[in-house]
Amino acid sequence: MADKKIVSIEDRIPQLKQARKKKANRRFIIYLTLIIMLILIIVYMQSPLSHVNSITVEGNEMVDEETIINYSSVGFDESFWNVDTNDVMEKIEQHPEVRHAEINRSWYNTFVIFVQEYERVAYQKDGDYYYPILQNGDKIDEVQLNQPREDAPLLHGFEDEMLQRIAYQLSQIPESINLLISEIYWAPDETNRERIRLFTVDGQEVIGVVSNFASKMSTYPSIASQLSDDIDGILHLDVGAYFVPYEGEDVEETEELEFDEEV
Structure with missing residues (x-):
């Protein structure tokens, strides 16, 4: 049986002292670091x-x-x-x-x-100034403009609930189509309170209704591309989609033109 090496207590004392010293040094460094950080935090909090x-x-x-x-x-x-x-x-x-x-x-x-x-979807005149209309129908009284900007159409005659409804519809229209609209008039008649009349930047007159305005206007670019520049009239996008020339146009061109809304 091999002899086991026995380490005497006298030989272990220096090792124990060294380990305790290292442990005490680590503890001192930790405490010192915490104190320095606390001082820095206090100085920071009290300084500009x-x-x-x-x-x-x-x-x-x-x-x-x-x-x-x-x-x-x-x-x-x-x-x-x-x-x-x-x-x-x-x-x-x-x-x-x-x-x-x-x-x-x-x-x-x-x-x-x-x-x-909120998205600005339109402008509306009140007195001497034009005011932005947001997508929720609110009018921004803080913004007074001498002239409406060209990033949204100008509204006429809309108030309260109808203003909120047309604002919502405008918020559902792609910006590229919204920029094609110049002015929108609330034009109710005896049969339809939601009837509106609008003009586009290219001079086209359009009749529509508030409730389906966004979905109907999504077809406008493709329909407008089929209209002749030589014929003036009204494009109806309320029920179906058809074009009626103004009275006085050439007789051969006065018949109504119907369009497929899926184009």
């Missing part, structure tokens, strides 16, 4: 470095950055960590053109605000 330094806004197209920052009520002299982000989002969403807002912290003193705006 902890104040809001910058705010950036993303996703906005119609509402300018300064307006959104003003609505947020975030001040550059307040603590970055004391800002209630939920409260900030609620304040920004009070702007009539902001549909949704989010705010995130970036680095140690920067806020990034993301906004989703």
Whole structure:
């Protein structure tokens, strides 16, 4: 049987002391690191470095950055960590053109605000000014324009429920088709309260109804391409799709033209 090597207690004492020393050093380094970090945090919180330094806004197209920052009520002299982000989002969403807002912290003193705006689908004149109409039918009184922009049609005579309904329909139309519409008039008659009359940028007059306006207008480009430039008249997109020339046109061209809505 081989002799086992026996290590005496005297030989083990230096090893135990060395292990305890290393353990004590590691513990000291950990404690020192924590103390230094605590000191740095205290210094940071008490210094201007902890104040809001910058705010950036993303996703906005119609509402300018300064307006959104003003609505947020975030001040550059307040603590970055004391800002209630939920409260900030609620304040920004009070702007009539902001549909949704989010705010995130970036680095140690920067806020990034993301906004989703309601779409401007039309303009309507009230008094001496033109006002944007949003996809939910709201009129933005804060925006007063001397002339309507060309990015959406001009509405005439729409109010309350009918304004909301035509705004919704316009929000369902592709932008490429919406840009073809110049003006829309609410023109109810004895048989149909939803009747509307509109003019396109190429001078075409169209009769339609509010309830199916979006789906009917989706066929307009293909139908308009079949119309002759030499014949003036009214394109009906209310029931079916057909073209009626104005009175006084050449007799040979006065017959109604019907179109397949699937074209």
